Amino acid sequence: YIYFTSGSTGEPKGAMCEHAGMINHLFAKVDDLEIGEGQVVAQTAPQCFDISLWQLISALLVGGRTLIVEQDVILDVQRFVEAIIEGRVNVVQVVPSYLEVVLSYLERDRRLLPDLRYVSVTGEAVKKELTQRWFGCQPWVGLVNAYGLTETSDDTNHEVMDGVPDSDRVPLG
Numbered sequence: 001y002i003y004f005t006s007g008s009t010g011e012p013k014g015a016m017c018e019h020a021g022m023i024n025h026l027f028a029k030v031d032d033l034e035i036g037e038g039q040v041v042a043q044t045a046p047q048c049f050d051i052s053l054w055q056l057i058s059a060l061l062v063g064g065r066t067l068i069v070e071q072d073v074i075l076d077v078q079r080f081v082e083a084i085i086e087g088r089v090n091v092v093q094v095v096p097s098y099l100e101v102v103l104s105y106l107e108r109d110r111r112l113l114p115d116l117r118y119v120s121v122t123g124e125a126v127k128k129e130l131t132q133r134w135f136g137c138q139p140w141v142g143l144v145n146a147y148g149l150t151e152t153s154d155d156t157n158h159e160v161m162d163g164v165p166d167s168d169r170v171p172l173g
Helices: 019-032 049-059 076-085 098-107 126-136
Strands: 001-006 012-017 039-045 065-068 091-094 119-121 140-147 154-161
Touching: 012 049, 012 065, 019 049, 019 154, 049 065, 049 091, 076 098, 076 140, 098 119, 126 140
Parallel strands: 039 065, 039 091, 091 119, 119 140
Antiparallel strands: 001 012, 140 154
C-alpha cells in the first residue's frame, strides 16, 4: 500500500493505493501517452501528491527516464519552459490553469516545444477555449484530459485528444 500525506501537516489523509491498482495505472499511462524506451517524463508534482508517482516511475518501467523539475522552476514559467526544452521532455502533466500560463508564454515568445508529444491536464475542468489555443500553438502535441481519485490509484479516465473536440465541452474519458 502507498499512503499519501497532506501537504501542510504531513499527517495521513486516509488515502492509499493498492499495488495492483497503481501498476495498472502506470501501464495505462505508458500506453495512452506512448511512453517508451528513451522517452522523458517530467516529474512536476510535489512528492506528497498521488500524481507524483506515475510521473516518477512510468518512464522507468519501459526504459525511459524521469526529469525531476524543482518547484521553484515551475513557479517561473520561463525557467519551466526552458527545463522542458533542455530536458527533451516528451510528456508533462500540469493543471489547466498552469497550462494557460505556459501557453500565454509560448504564444508571446513564439516558443516551440520540439520534443514534447503529450501534455496531460488534471485536477481542474478543461475549457474548450484552452484546447483551441493549445492546438493553435502546438498542433503536433496531444492533449490528454485526465481525471481520477487518489483512492482509485489516481487517474481513471484519459481523454486523448489530437485536435479540438467537436462537442461544446471537453470529454473526460
